[in-house]
Amino acid sequence: MGNDEAGDEKNRVVFVTVGTTCFDALVRAVDSNIVKQALFAKGYTHLFIQMGRGSYLPTKSEEDASLAVDYFTFSSSIAAHLRSASLVISHAGSGSIFETLRLGKPLIVVVNEDLMDNHQSELAEELADRKHLYCASPQTLQQTIADMDLSSLSPYSPGDATPVAQHINNFLGFPDD
Known part of the structure; x- marks a missing residue:
């Protein structure tokens, strides 16, 4: 495995995002x-945390x-932060997930277990x-x-969304189209 996973950039940034929510448990965990x-x-080398509405x-x-x-609360666009990241740790919001996957960035999604009916x-x-x-x-x-092996991840291509959406629709009880 080694340190060659993200090329040979000097700075290897981990970008953490909670989106527009409050997810102090995630911020606390990465801290x-x-x-x-x-x-x-x-x-x-760097941990950059977008902490949203958290306290x-x-x-x-x-x-x-x-x-x-370092950390901040909100940004008009997290795209630049995602692009410069070597690893993204995100809340389970679909926007953050798909934006990160589209950029081809390795991603750890942290599920907020405090949300009821957490379809995310x-x-x-x-x-x-x-x-x-x-x-x-x-x-x-x-x-x-500690256990992750980024080379074992498969690239995501947007065309793959149909079976995932179907799975979610079935889970939510929507009929097949």
């Missing part, structure tokens, strides 16, 4: 020392920290089953990072 150590061990403030890194950490987790789990991304919870994020 934990065990997750930061797991990312550093995989060769990542938990991540710890900005000290000068001597192994992983540079169905989408994330289906795409994980198809090896397009990794799926985790805030509690399993560190282990997912």
Whole structure:
């Protein structure tokens, strides 16, 4: 595996996004020392967190920290952040998932277990089953990072959405068209 997964860029940025929601459990998880150590061990150099409406403030890194950490609340477009990322850790919003996959970026989707009727987790789990991304919870994020092999992920092509949409529609109880 090694450090060649994202080419030979000097900076290997992990971009974390919660979208427009509040998902403090995810921000807290990526801000934990065990997750930061797991990312550093995989060769990542920067952690950039979009924290949305959350109230938990991540710890900005000290000068001597192994992983540079910064955060912000909202941006008019996260596309530039996604493009510069070597790894994306996202909430389970379909917009964030598909935008990241379209850019061909490795993705870990973290499911918000506090949401009732969380149909987003169905989408994330289906795409994980198809090896397009990794799926985790805030509690399993560190282990997912430690175990991930980005070379085992399959590229996503937009034409693949039909069976995924069909699966979700069936799950939600919509009849086949």
